Amino acid sequence: MIPYALAFAFGCFGIGQLFCLYRIVIAPGVGDRVLALDTMAINMIALIALFGILHDTTMYFEIMMLFAMVGFVSTVAYAKFLLRGDVIE
Amino acid sequence: MDQIAEILISAVLVIGGIFGLVGSFGLVKLPDQMTRLHAPTKAATLGVGGVLIASICWFGFFSDQGSWHELLITLFLFLTAPITGLMIAKTNMHLTWRPEELPYPGEDMHWATYGDSAERSLMDAVPEIDRAERDHRE
Numbered sequence: 001m002i003p004y005a006l007a008f009a010f011g012c013f014g015i016g017q018l019f020c021l022y023r024i025v026i027a028p029g030v031g032d033r034v035l036a037l038d039t040m041a042i043n044m045i046a047l048i049a050l051f052g053i054l055h056d057t058t059m060y061f062e063i064m065m066l067f068a069m070v071g072f073v074s075t076v077a078y079a080k081f082l083l084r085g086d087v088i089e
Numbered sequence: 090m091d092q093i094a095e096i097l098i099s100a101v102l103v104i105g106g107i108f109g110l111v112g113s114f115g116l117v118k119l120p121d122q123m124t125r126l127h128a129p130t131k132a133a134t135l136g137v138g139g140v141l142i143a144s145i146c147w148f149g150f151f152s153d154q155g156s157w158h159e160l161l162i163t164l165f166l167f168l169t170a171p172i173t174g175l176m177i178a179k180t181n182m183h184l185t186w187r188p189e190e191l192p193y194p195g196e197d198m199h200w201a202t203y204g205d206s207a208e209r210s211l212m213d214a215v216p217e218i219d220r221a222e223r224d225h226r227e
Contacts, residue, residue, distance in 0.1 A: 002147075005099035009140060012106030016113030016133070023116050031122055031181045038173055039113060039129035042166065046109055046140045049159065050102075053147050061158040068162055072169040079176035083183055 002053075009050055016043050034078045041071030094150040098143050105139025108132050122181050130174035138163050 020043065023036040045064050052060040077087050112135075115128025141159040149155045179202050182191070188203045 001095050001099045002102075005102040009102045009106035009109075012110040013136075013140075016109050019113040019117045029122050029181070029184065031177050031184065032116075032125060034180070035126060035129055035177050036116060038177075039116060039133055042129070042133050042137055042170075043109060043113065045162065045166070046105070046137045049137075049140050049144045053144055056152060058148065058152075058154050058156055058158070061156070061162070064162050065158075065165070068165050068169070072165075072173065075173050076176055079173075079180045082180045083176070 006050060006054060010047070013043050013046050013050070017047075030082060031079075034075060034082070037078070038071060038075040041067055041075075045071075091150070094146065098146050098150075101139050101143040101146065105136045105143060107136070108139060109136030112136055122185065123178065126174055126178055126181070130170050134166055134170040137166055 017040060020036045020040045024033050024040075027033045027036065045067050048060050048064050048067065052058065081087050109132075112128050112131070112133025115132060116125055119125045119128060141163045145157065145159045182200075182202065188200065191200060194200055
């Protein structure tokens with residue numbers, strides 16, 4: 001049963017990544033692009049977690065942690081740059 | 090016992106996948122930029138939380154290398170998602186509306202993001218950013 005649920009979750013998050021990619025390419029405002037990039041990072045964490053279950057290894061925890069941290073910092077940096085014209089004042 | 094664990098993990102995986110899909114679909118579907126902010130910061134975060142809980146259960150039940158590392162990632166994501174949402178909402182406010190167009194928030198004060206420290210913002214120095222384009226967008 002678990003392989004089918006895994007395949008379903010892989011499909012859901014993969015389609016989600018495609019939606020985010022569409023929103024990055026075609027977006028009405030720049031805020032939406034930043035939001036789509038953040039969502040891509042979050043979906044990528046989920047895909048890596050699913051990949052870890054599929055291959056039965058705990059090796060990917062550090063990668064997920066790095067993705068979470070770098071994604072958060074880069075999103076805040078983008079938003080700060082758009083807001084103030086500078087990242088660190 | 091194994092059967093129960095399988096059903097539990099599969100259910101959490103499917104629910105997490107559906108929430109992740111809804112979160113990303115909302116990013117495309119919803120009508121304007123402030124409502125589009127809701128879908129990824131809430132639904133997608135919940136979806137990732139579901140997948141990470143399934144991962145904890147999987148390594149706890151079926152593997153000898155069980156761990157709680159995913160809980161750390163879940164906690165980090167749940168803490169940072171609202172901050173991301175706040176920063177992008179502030180950016181949208183500054184880029185899309187002028188201060189006097191916004192609803193008045195309180196009795197004797199204005200929005201904090203338009204306070205004294207925000208007056209030096211370089212974005213505010215840009216005159217009338219594409220007003221026609223914004224009206225067209227709405």
